[in-house]
Amino acid sequence: MEKKIFERPLIKKLQTGMPNKFGTKTEYDPITDIDGVAIKGLMAQYGSPLFVISENTIRETYREAYRAFSTRYPRVQFAWSYKTNYLSAVCRTFHQEGSWAEVVSGFEFEKALQNGVAGKNIIFNGPDKSTADLTMAINHGAYIHIDHFDELFLLNELADKLQKKPKVSIRVNMDTGIYPQWSRFGFNYENGEAWEALNRIMLGKKLELVGLHCHIGTYIMTPTAYGIAASKLADLAVGLASKYKHNISYIDMGGGFASKNTLKGAYLPGSDTCPSFDAYADAITSALINSSISPDHIPMLILETGRALVDDAGYLLSSVIANKRLADGKLATIVDAGVNILFTSFWYDHKVTPAQPFGYHTEDMIIYGPLCMNIDVIREYISLPPMKKGDHIVISRVGAYNMTQWMQFISYRPKVVMIDMHNAVHLVRENEDLSYVCQLEKHPEHLNDIKPL
């Protein structure tokens, strides 16, 4: 007789009429494969935890976003936001699709060059651009987005020194009707600072003003805020054309589109509330087309969308290390993926799905990571089927920010694999080991000898 699958015995107290902070059951089917590749096999070969990237999802998401904008506006260009995920395999996939690179540091600039992106297709944002960084950007003909007056003055100096006319845009911050208003990047629109910067550039004649940029925030759930931002940038462009007879080449709307992840404290899941690419595209392109910009000089529309393009393509596979009861009887499940590699668990209630078949009973639990740190919580309240040591889980929508903001802390960072368009698996980043972690360390000579303790 064939034996039955064992599910941990479970008893759950029934409470009618009580608010349930764990929410209802959310997972109805296990995730047993990604793009046709069995999770069990992936973890057997590459270990646990393991990041998995779906090339197919990246390309499909990119094409959906590009289609939303290009069907509404004549000139559209995406620039891949390196800080969102700068694994070379990910960047190169976006570049193959036609994305430029959007970088925010000298390191990211160098990485974009290494990935084969020409300087003229690199947008250099960020508040920290050293003299060396700016020199590199000028020499490669990149688009430099000026963040503050100190940078503007430094660029004027470098233009003289290098005898070149750097291609620049200004970053503009503004009130778009959302809270909090991001005012830390660039020059303010409402108080006239943006015009002061534009006047200095135009009258100084040392820099070539090619565009206008804004980055109104992150995880913006209100497409109309982008419409307001686009109107204000268009107003600056019209002003430049009128005052200086100068037409800019592009308007860059930055990033900040929401992904389908659920923010902590949100009442509804992100998959139900996240605006579509069409909604963002409609707000932005309508504002630009309805503006007073001359149709003969319609600027290119650049988008630096990161999170919304890559979040869905990333999965984190993990294994159950242990189950334990907390003092109040609540179940705590400990898994081998912690907040050190899942930084976004501080912002999101990530979707967690068992990777093996399960019954219809669920248990309220907290999911801890493996770190010896109280903050290492992957999900504070979740209702999942009973799992036992060695079972696998899939944490979905982890493609954005985790593979850049992760840290080597307590344990080694794991392997990353990419599943290609033909369902073949490629190792795109090795796991760390002791020699990798220690390779940059040195110790003073007097600490050479350690007597046996």
Added chain:
Amino acid sequence: MKLKKKLAISDTGFVFDPHSGESFSLNETGTEILNMLKEGKSQEEIMTHFLENYEVDNDTFERAYMDFIAMLKFYNISEENEKD
């Protein structure tokens, strides 16, 4: 361990404790264990039954059984917690 005598267990895993008025739900394995405990079966007998009928090893079952029994005690449905 012994369960409270008047504990009502349905075939579908619904449990009612007439002493406290509280109700509970069980999954399939929980229902089997609770019924066997009600019949007075020992831990060894329950373990043998599960090892014969389920895809589970000794340690995994013992660990899960320990946790289940702890929860029965936590919910006050074992006899040792019975007040009357």
